[in-house]
Amino acid sequence: MQSPALPVPEAPSLVPPALRGILPLLIAIPTLALFHWSLTGSDFATYLLSVVGVNIILAVSLNIVNGMTGQFSIGHAGFMAVGAYIAGYTSLQLKEVALSFLPVSASDQVLFMLALLVGGVAAALCGFLVGLPSLRLRGDYLAIVTLGFGEIIRVFVQNTDAFGRALGLSGIPQYSSPGMVFFWVFLVVLAARRLAGSSHGRSLWAIREDEVAAEAMGVDTTGYKVRAFVFSSFFAGIAGGLFAHFVPIINPGSFTFVRSMEIVVMVVLGGLGSTTGAVVAAIFLTLLPEGMRSLFGALGTEGSLAQRVDQIRMPIYGLLLVVLMLSRPQGLFGTKELWDVLPRWLPRKRRGLA
Amino acid sequence: MSANAQPVTPVTLDTKAPPALLRADGVSIQFGGLKALTDFHLSIQQGDLLGLIGPNGAGKSTAFNVLTGVYQPSQGQVLVRDTKVNGRKPHQINLLGVARTFQNIRLFRALTALDNVKVACRAQTALHQSRLGLGAKLVNAGHNYADWWKALLLTPSFQREERRLTAQAEHLLEVMGLSHRRDEEARNLPYGEQRRLEIARALGSQPRVLLLDEPAAGMNTREKADLMVLIRKLRDDFKLGVLVIEHDMKLVMGICEQITVLDHGETIARGAPAEVRSDRKVIEAYLGDSYLESHGGAA
Ligand SMILES: Nc1ncnc2c1ncn2[C@@H]1O[C@H](COP(=O)(O)OP(=O)(O)O)[C@@H](O)[C@H]1O
Ligand SMILES: [Mg+2]
Numbered sequence: 001m002q003s004p005a006l007p008v009p010e011a012p013s014l015v016p017p018a019l020r021g022i023l024p025l026l027i028a029i030p031t032l033a034l035f036h037w038s039l040t041g042s043d044f045a046t047y048l049l050s051v052v053g054v055n056i057i058l059a060v061s062l063n064i065v066n067g068m069t070g071q072f073s074i075g076h077a078g079f080m081a082v083g084a085y086i087a088g089y090t091s092l093q094l095k096e097v098a099l100s101f102l103p104v105s106a107s108d109q110v111l112f113m114l115a116l117l118v119g120g121v122a123a124a125l126c127g128f129l130v131g132l133p134s135l136r137l138r139g140d141y142l143a144i145v146t147l148g149f150g151e152i153i154r155v156f157v158q159n160t161d162a163f164g165r166a167l168g169l170s171g172i173p174q175y176s177s178p179g180m181v182f183f184w185v186f187l188v189v190l191a192a193r194r195l196a197g198s199s200h201g202r203s204l205w206a207i208r209e210d211e212v213a214a215e216a217m218g219v220d221t222t223g224y225k226v227r228a229f230v231f232s233s234f235f236a237g238i239a240g241g242l243f244a245h246f247v248p249i250i251n252p253g254s255f256t257f258v259r260s261m262e263i264v265v266m267v268v269l270g271g272l273g274s275t276t277g278a279v280v281a282a283i284f285l286t287l288l289p290e291g292m293r294s295l296f297g298a299l300g301t302e303g304s305l306a307q308r309v310d311q312i313r314m315p316i317y318g319l320l321l322v323v324l325m326l327s328r329p330q331g332l333f334g335t336k337e338l339w340d341v342l343p344r345w346l347p348r349k350r351r352g353l354a
Numbered sequence: 355m356s357a358n359a360q361p362v363t364p365v366t367l368d369t370k371a372p373p374a375l376l377r378a379d380g381v382s383i384q385f386g387g388l389k390a391l392t393d394f395h396l397s398i399q400q401g402d403l404l405g406l407i408g409p410n411g412a413g414k415s416t417a418f419n420v421l422t423g424v425y426q427p428s429q430g431q432v433l434v435r436d437t438k439v440n441g442r443k444p445h446q447i448n449l450l451g452v453a454r455t456f457q458n459i460r461l462f463r464a465l466t467a468l469d470n471v472k473v474a475c476r477a478q479t480a481l482h483q484s485r486l487g488l489g490a491k492l493v494n495a496g497h498n499y500a501d502w503w504k505a506l507l508l509t510p511s512f513q514r515e516e517r518r519l520t521a522q523a524e525h526l527l528e529v530m531g532l533s534h535r536r537d538e539e540a541r542n543l544p545y546g547e548q549r550r551l552e553i554a555r556a557l558g559s560q561p562r563v564l565l566l567d568e569p570a571a572g573m574n575t576r577e578k579a580d581l582m583v584l585i586r587k588l589r590d591d592f593k594l595g596v597l598v599i600e601h602d603m604k605l606v607m608g609i610c611e612q613i614t615v616l617d618h619g620e621t622i623a624r625g626a627p628a629e630v631r632s633d634r635k636v637i638e639a640y641l642g643d644s645y646l647e648s649h650g651g652a653a
Pocket of ligand 1: 385388390408409410411412413414415416417
């Protein structure tokens with residue numbers, strides 16, 4: 001009211017403002033389609049790519065809460081489970097349904113998308129219910145509550161007939177493909193980057209930096225934290241839904257506390273607050289066990305060490321985390337992005353969040 | 355509200371005057387057994403430049419924290435333009451037009467100078483009502499989520515809004531002489547500039563009342579004098595009511611029209627600088643231990 005009304009400067013961009021919003025999509029969708037059709041690799045490669053993609057979605061979405069907002073959630077696998085079971089269940093129910101006006105494969109993909117969204121929204125709803133009471137309070141309540149939430153979901157599923165109890169849910173149509181997974185990878189990365197550069201993202205960074213000051217400057221810290229958490233839970237649910245549609249069976253064992261910790265390690269390794277860091281760390285930490293498995297296989301210790309990779313993975317993660325905390329506590333990239341840490345001769349963006 | 359045991363010493367209350375932008379009515383607060391603030395009265399109008407002084411630990415910062423909703427008073431009430439704001443959260447009070455700085459600088463250290471200011475500018479554009487029914491609350495929540503979608507879709511209106519925020523923040527940096535620091539992280543700024551950036555950020559929230567907690571702390575005499583001139587200019591240009599906490603008595607004497615003196619949480623004097631300076635209680639408070647400590651000289 002007091003400061004003079006300043007003229008709003010024109011956009012300095014070559015791209016018309018109306019187009020800027022959808023431009024990345026216009027580029028990404030043909031690229032992804034090309035990627036999808038050219039991918040004729042083995043089942044294993046397809047599977048591995050899908051797992052990498054799902055982990056990227058999980059890490060990037062968790063980074064919004066743990067990195068950008070500076071809160072500490074350690075129950076991401078719980079939200080993934082909600083998405084996986086709800087989307088899987090939806091697909092099972094819709095198995096016999098076909099949209100008559102579409103070819104069969106297209107109809108399947110539409111139903112798949114629907115199931116994914118149902119799963120994502122269910123996870124987001126859980127995020128709201130978990131987040132609202134715990135994010136009002138300062139401190140470590142969120143960690144405790146999310147930890148509890150993950151376990152509650154697991155126990156709930158284990159005791160619910162509709163979700164197959166401990167045996168799990170099988171026979172979910174295998175609609176997923178690396179193309180679809182990476183479409184969502186693209187969406188979550190785009191969303192995270194746009195959020196980070198927007199006024200909402202700035203408010204989240206402000207909360208991370210100093211919650212008291214953010215409140216004093218008019219930032220509704222509880223509201224922002226809850227929204228970030230809901231947002232993050234939505235994508236965890238999507239990741240779960242994707243996962244449910246390319247593995248033969250989902251059971252409570254896929255969504256344990258260890259799974260949550262894996263995602264936390266990815267975010268910390270990448271650098272709390274760095275979206276591209278989360279991507280790089282997710283790729284690295286997904287391929288690492290596979291690499292070890294092949295390495296031990298090649299060394300001829302088949303059946304012993306190679307199979308034990310899964311058992312020794314967590315100790316190695318733990319060790320990695322300790323080494324990281326000692327040598328580079330801010331993670332690989334800190335709060336910077338890949339393009340900020342590239343060699344100097346490459347063109348860079350101007351410093352700042354946007 | 356709760357019956358006040360102590361006699362209320364009214365602040366100059368002219369019933370015909372417009373409601374005070376910010377008012378404290380008999381506010382008290384305790385921490386455990388410690389009475390940090392007792393029966394505190396204050397009234398700020400537009401154009402006021404008031405001083406709040408007192409030795410270390412007198413309760414000045416506590417008064418700010420009560421006025422801005424960081425602490426809830428155990429007695430008395432805080433009013434913004436005759437609206438009682440007890441129980442409101444700090445961000446709600448800020449949105450009603452009360453902005454502050456902190457004694458120990460609390461910038462968003464990893465954010466650039468520009469982004470620091472933009473955070474405050476942004477908050478003001480959020481749809482906000484303080485006392486809402488459930489229906490309105492839902493609408494408000496829906497609006498907030500829709501706002502996120504605009505950011506994610508990068509709609510033209512969102513882009514225009516971002517440019518507006520940038521322009522506004524740049525203007526405030528210029529006012530505070532910080533344009534050259536636009537893209538620098540706040541933590542890398544020299545101390546004096548950090549203090550000014552905090553003021554720029556507070557102005558970003560478009561306040562009617564500005565509360566400054568020891569804005570000149572750590573500055574040399576010359577810088578302090580410049581700052582005081584700047585504060586007066588801000589009051590005039592932005593049509594503010596300003597309340598300045600200052601530990602150093604001499605400094606506020608120069609520019610404040612009315613000074614309130616706190617000691618051990620009690621208001622021991624209030625009035626024009628000349629009156630306050632010669633007040634016996636004030637001299638005693640300042641010549642007490644803390645005076646000797648901070649000035650290092652023998653009385
Ligand atoms: N959150 C708190 N908890 C306990 N004691 C506090 C708190 N905040 C302030 N105090 C005490 O209240 C008294 C007044 O502090 P303060 O308002 O910071 O003084 P100053 O006038 O120097 O700004 C001090 O004795 C301080 O220790
Ligand atoms: Mg103080």
